[in-house]
Amino acid sequence: MKKVLIKNAVLDNKNTDLLIVNGVISKIAPCIEDLEAKVFDVRQKAVMPAFYNMHTHSSMTLLRSYCEDLPLFDWLNNIWKREAELTAEDIYNGTRLAILEMIKSGTVFFADMYWFHDAIVKAVESMKIRANVGICFMDSLGKDAINANFDYAKSFQKSEGSLVDLGIAPHAIYTCGKELYRECFEFANENGFLFHTHLSETQKEVEDSLSQTGMRPVEYLDSIGVLNDRTLAAHCVHLTPKEAEILAERKTTIVHNPCSNMKLASGVFDSEQAIAKSCRIALGTDGTSSNNNLSMIDEMKFASLLAKVHYANPQAGKVNDVLQWATVNGANAVGLNAGEVKEGKLADLIFLNLDNERLVPNNDLASNLIYSADSKCIDSVMCNGEFVMWNGVVENEQEIIETAKKYIRDKKRV
Numbered sequence: 001m002k003k004v005l006i007k008n009a010v011l012d013n014k015n016t017d018l019l020i021v022n023g024v025i026s027k028i029a030p031c032i033e034d035l036e037a038k039v040f041d042v043r044q045k046a047v048m049p050a051f052y053n054m055h056t057h058s059s060m061t062l063l064r065s066y067c068e069d070l071p072l073f074d075w076l077n078n079i080w081k082r083e084a085e086l087t088a089e090d091i092y093n094g095t096r097l098a099i100l101e102m103i104k105s106g107t108v109f110f111a112d113m114y115w116f117h118d119a120i121v122k123a124v125e126s127m128k129i130r131a132n133v134g135i136c137f138m139d140s141l142g143k144d145a146i147n148a149n150f151d152y153a154k155s156f157q158k159s160e161g162s163l164v165d166l167g168i169a170p171h172a173i174y175t176c177g178k179e180l181y182r183e184c185f186e187f188a189n190e191n192g193f194l195f196h197t198h199l200s201e202t203q204k205e206v207e208d209s210l211s212q213t214g215m216r217p218v219e220y221l222d223s224i225g226v227l228n229d230r231t232l233a234a235h236c237v238h239l240t241p242k243e244a245e246i247l248a249e250r251k252t253t254i255v256h257n258p259c260s261n262m263k264l265a266s267g268v269f270d271s272e273q274a275i276a277k278s279c280r281i282a283l284g285t286d287g288t289s290s291n292n293n294l295s296m297i298d299e300m301k302f303a304s305l306l307a308k309v310h311y312a313n314p315q316a317g318k319v320n321d322v323l324q325w326a327t328v329n330g331a332n333a334v335g336l337n338a339g340e341v342k343e344g345k346l347a348d349l350i351f352l353n354l355d356n357e358r359l360v361p362n363n364d365l366a367s368n369l370i371y372s373a374d375s376k377c378i379d380s381v382m383c384n385g386e387f388v389m390w391n392g393v394v395e396n397e398q399e400i401i402e403t404a405k406k407y408i409r410d411k412k413r414v
Ligand SMILES: [Zn+2]
Pocket: 055, 056, 057, 198, 234, 286, 287
């Protein structure tokens, strides 16, 4: 049995201790004593749930600030050329850089979609956080590569202590035909994998879908039977009320990516409609080349402010809604009993420095976290009961940054 005792945390403005047993919060109370536990004194840091980044392409950190100010399809064409040059080693190093950034900004889980999934799995395991590594499928890969992806997924075995699962991730309706979608969905269902796709991101996608299938994107995917409660649908910017109802009925999780949607001018996700229709909503950063960072703190602020501006209503994008999208809703979407600081929940936690100038005065911590904080307010981060950042320091961070810089030098980009 592995026990960790956290002394002197602040929860809901009260001083408390937390006892964590085998990665689960087992007791929250003042003055806990346990002689078997390893003790960490957090010295009056506020404890909050960590973040779950539900849609990203982690190793695109290597393409950060490359190719700016273009609409989605022009941008994609440029990005795909650069991506073709990436090796498995690049992906490993790019993912480590992404995870460093995520840990520093309080994220302990990400749902990924990319190539070289084996390199991504190794990077996540080396940094001891959680991830769902989505294996990206497109028709253009060809039958052999598609079958090799399924074979990899079928034979995948976690190493000991690994917090990584795989996902099956057909890229989008404009890169995957009906057959591939169905094949991916059946495989995911039969083998218990998460199903993850881009959906209804741009107006062009909607128009093409209407002209090719006579249906809008959500209607089309529903008609071929690939939406369920193990599906993550990234973006969902252009939804009719009927499409929102379909997603709610299927219990599909919509992943809202406000920064990426704004940066690529894809449109505004209708969050009020989705809330009214009882859709499941989580939050993601998308990749760094369309964001350009992986901070869920920033993402929450953009999500909230975008909703307020879009509806000209200060009551849209409420603090508690946005915080739930970034925490418990994401955890629930992948079946993790986490995202809240409560007994019985997984110990995925952040500890905030209440002396940081951005958190003073502390009239409302959740509000401060969304509208005022940046990643420097986060002192320590715990994933599954283990600190992955302690007092602002992540293991090997200098080496991770130097290796990523070297990739850029080698590509003669500076
Ligand atoms: Zn994406």
